[in-house]
């Protein structure tokens with residue numbers, strides 16, 4: 001067994017991690033923490049009453065080091081790097097769900113804040129599993145991709161060699177409200193989002209530079225990314241539509257099937273995808289079609305799982321030499 005901990009256990013992605021780890025055959029949940037501690041997991045999440053009893057402590061580096069070999073940081077950006085830098089120095093494997101280790105330093109500092117752990121950025125591995133599987137096996141520090149970049153990149157990356165990169169990508173994305181975390185705001189207030197849909201941060205969201213940077217790193221292509229996210233009145237789920245211009249004729253379903261033939265958590269669909277079929281699972285469902293040189297790619301994920309916690313757990317499986325699918329949810333909440 002490998003002793004693991006979750007820092008940020010009161011949050012949405014923290015809860016998803018706890019739910020999966022308690023059923024994991026090789027991970028032992030040894031440590032749970034929040035910014036204040038002094039509570040229990042069932043007090044934080046009444047849905048876990050009579051399922052698991054465990055104290056939740058105030059997060060400190062020393063207590064992680066005393067109890068864990070691997071820790072998940074389900075924290076806001078900036079808070080994560082405050083913990084990660086000392087944990088890495090002390091030999092603890094770290095899986096960070098925040099943006100702190102996802103990006104090159106310049107991109108990060110332009111879109112987030114000054115970085116406080118510059119020396120470790122280069123050793124982090126980006127946990128887009130289907131593209132970094134081998135690197136993850138020897139990683140000590142893993143950066144969980146953003147939820148929108150996960151769905152967007154899994155959908156569009158196979159098509160990059162066939163796309164006219166002089167024309168920007170247009171990415172139209174929709175997310176359930178849990179994508180914003182548990183903290184209430186005006187936009188996530190029930191009265192604002194119920195029976196409603198609206199764009200937020202159009203063409204200015206910080207997941208756009210993440211998508212562009214990873215396309216460049218993985219496929220070697222510079223392409224500008226116009227990204228518009230929308231909030232929808234659902235708890236979880238993300239649907240991403242990408243529009244691009246092709247430079248040659250392709251059969252889009254065949255392109256997807258060929259790229260993902262060995263990837264059991266990517267489902268190529270013959271009809272447009274929906275969010276509910278992936279809710280509660282690690283699957284990413286993808287569909288694509290063309291009309292002349294126009295390409296449409298549609299992908300769906302559960303933002304809290306494939307977009308965050310189950311992707312983090314798969315990364316941890318690989319870091320520990322376990323099977324990728326160990327403890328990973330595959331049955332959706334449908335209906």
Ligand SMILES: NC(=O)c1ccc[n+]([C@@H]2O[C@H](COP(=O)([O-])OP(=O)(O)OC[C@H]3O[C@@H](n4cnc5c(N)ncnc54)[C@H](OP(=O)(O)O)[C@@H]3O)[C@@H](O)[C@H]2O)c1
Pocket residue numbers: 007008009010011012013014033034035036037059074075076077079097098099144145146147178179180181182183303304307308
């Ligand atoms: N939600 C998603 O769909 C999603 C998808 C991909 C990535 N992410 C990323 O995953 C991270 C967590 O997201 P979330 O949605 O789970 O957020 P959340 O619901 O707001 O939870 C954040 C957690 O961080 C804890 N925390 C904050 N500052 C802390 C500190 N200094 N020390 C210890 N604990 C601290 C909070 O604990 P307290 O209760 O003590 O405040 C809370 O448990 C974020 O970086 C987010 O961007 C989220």
